[in-house]
Amino acid sequence: MAGSVGGWRRLLGSPWWRAGFALPAGALPALAFPAPSLWWLAYVALVPWLLLIRSAPTGRRAALDGWLGGAGFLLAVHHWLLPSLHVFILVLAALLGLLWAPWGWLVRRTLGGTPGTGTTAAALALVPSGWLMVELVRSWQYLGGPWGLLGASQWQVAPALRLASVGGVWLVSFLLVAVNTGLAALIALPRARTAAVAGLLVCAAAGGAVWAWAPLPGAAGTVRIAVVQPGVIAGGANGQRRFDREEELTRRLTGRGVDLVVWGESSVGQDLGKRPDLRARLAALARTVGAPLLVNVDARHAYEPGIYKSSVLVGPDGPTGDRYDKMRLVPFGEYVPARSVLGWATSVGKAAGEDRKRGEHPVVMRIGGADGLRFGPLVCFESAFPDMSRHLVREGAQLLIAQSATSTFQHSWAPEQHASLAALRAAETWRPMVHATLTGVSAVAGPRGEAVGGRLSTSRSASAVYDVPLARGTSVYVRTGDWPVYGALAALAVFCAAEGVRAFRKPGRARG
Template identity: 60%
Template structure:
């Protein structure tokens, strides 16, 4: 006897079941893609870490943003692209600031998440100009606006209270002559703008299957303009005179007296070389010299025996009350054969969450989980140019910077405008000794030299100590993090001013104005479309 026939509603529906399974599988795949895209954006955002020391793939800078740009342009909506831009920014910051991980541990993720918000609008901008297959006008807008938008990010996060200009893309080119010439024209900012423009043009080529004349034209124009600038840009004029600066790198020590004794012994070893100036690293002394005549007398004796002034660095409490006294300062102090010369520079730009904690009454607990200073350092008021006597009755004018300050292009520029013939950086990266920080920090001196048209000498406690000439090319041997000892750099003196010294931060200023004007125009167009739609409804 056969089975009863099922009604139509109860019969198996293999096609419908397969379709349901297909739709469910599609939803699962889309969900998997949605969850994977943030990780992909963060991973591609971190790729620029490869262009900085210690990896140092400088050439990779010109395509390092291409994967992230492709992720952003493939987003389904502008809002989604903004979110992916935020993830890309997190990856970028964790990558270039990875040397902070041993100090901040998990808090680096929180810091990156906050600063990474600046990449959100940039992600939308990338999608707006590059999604789909951009026509000629959109392609042209992309190669102008995407690099300008990146410059807005670099400008905002370079504010000293947000951490300062570390990891600027242009800084990766510190060994390339064309990039150093560009820096003399527009600072490290012009190098960053050039790099992002090349990355954007490559993405336009990919998005148009290699048929975009705008992208080809942009790449050709970038090369041609760079060549023209390198041939035309005025460079500092070497006077033929030189000065010799001895650098003392004693190595780290928890015992201040031992560190001072080693510094004195190493300095005395420079006596046969007769340098014009001897420079010690940051925080080389833990005592205020105005209240410690014994230590000041020791240094004066060393100065007499070597035949040169000593530029030491003091990290100590200073007596006094009121706005000009009291508290702990980091100071460059010049000591001569007769003791203190009266020339001192107090550090102006302090490291947030390092040398001070913003809103300490609220955020002071961070000191318990990091190596932030237990007591906030006080800020200096103005840059200082010091006068150092040289043989034959001549004088040398030096502009001191302290560690973190060498990351700021405007600080060395201001010292040159005040008459500095040589910029001297006193640094200590001993906290980050086994990370990429010492080499990355030392590389910044090359950019500062090229921008300012003056030699830059960096002296550190534990490395890297280095010197660069007025065009940004390295002079003499570098003292690495494994070195302990001294070296003397004979650096050339130059006159004249670079275009960057004359014009300042014109590149980020123009980029910010361009992005702001574009945002205003787009907002007005969107408002007009909404008004017209409402009028016709």
């Protein structure tokens, strides 16, 4: 046994072996996300990475282990981008992985060596707080947005969804990292096992308290929503064949009493201002079905320069005037950040040849008159942003709708990952969410994040009708916002202040 432990220590003493361990250790949590959906793995997946970092001989080496693990995590979670970005994804992972370097230093500072009970207890708050700061910074839309936040891996776990209604995805991430930190301390720090066990019990008690006492949304009736998913259609985004298939599937909804028909992102490839024939066909569909259509136009605008992705509501008389232009665009997919510097990415991958234009403000639309249903549209990538859905609910939205298209990544984990976000956004806001796509996965989540009806997989070309439960009331998260983030910032500020005081006093002691 001693020889085995000594062998591992010798391996970890090699910088090359450490680097080889750091990459897969950081990548391991990706298996908790769809499509594998090994959600339970998230509670232990960080432990190998934490144990590696705490064993680093120096703070600089710990920061490097954090960087390499962060790059491994990003590559694993976003591996489906490889066909589009090619070698550029390695550059992005390396750059964004740097965000975990300070976290690596923090892990070693609080868990390295033989810390006592007090330091270990502090680590149970500081290590998750540091992780939350990484998630916050990388959630900035210009750095790729909040895709793959650790808490999002729990989209199908009812107690975790209840936590999200109180503190958003941030609270779920915090508790997951706290549990991993406690387990790592339990394994590696015999002197601090009491603190580690106490910390794990606190996490369990916090989760249990939220499950038992957190408020729940009240029932407010149902609304009948139809989703049209044409599937993979040859002929490109602007092709007539896709529109024809969407029209055919929509006609099948006649007589089914739907209140709204939702098409996916880029479902209309020509601006309706330029195509009166398409306007007329959509209006005729609305009359035939007896419900308005929410379509998504991806085209150069007739009256404004540039290409927009716009959610457009069409009634029996044509477009109603309700239009939402996508505000948060996909880096490289819909625009190239700092194109003058990074424009070369278009030559090695499928980066956007022309930047899309951004919308200026969110929009809450209404159907059914003054007392009718109010809903807030989001376009694709925007469903990953907790603040956008929260803002729409605060503006009065009773239903959230995400129009998406992941056909470029049809046979990857991306469609399942994207669809899973509907449950999380619904649970956070107490508002049901419809996730409608061109080629799957389309899904509907109720106000507690529960699945409503069946999902339309990537192999389906169909229309489906959902009786979507509505809810009344305001969730704690909608009322209070990102309080776990502010708490994490406060904890780290106190730690930094204490470290500054300690560093200031050391020279004085040395002189004495």
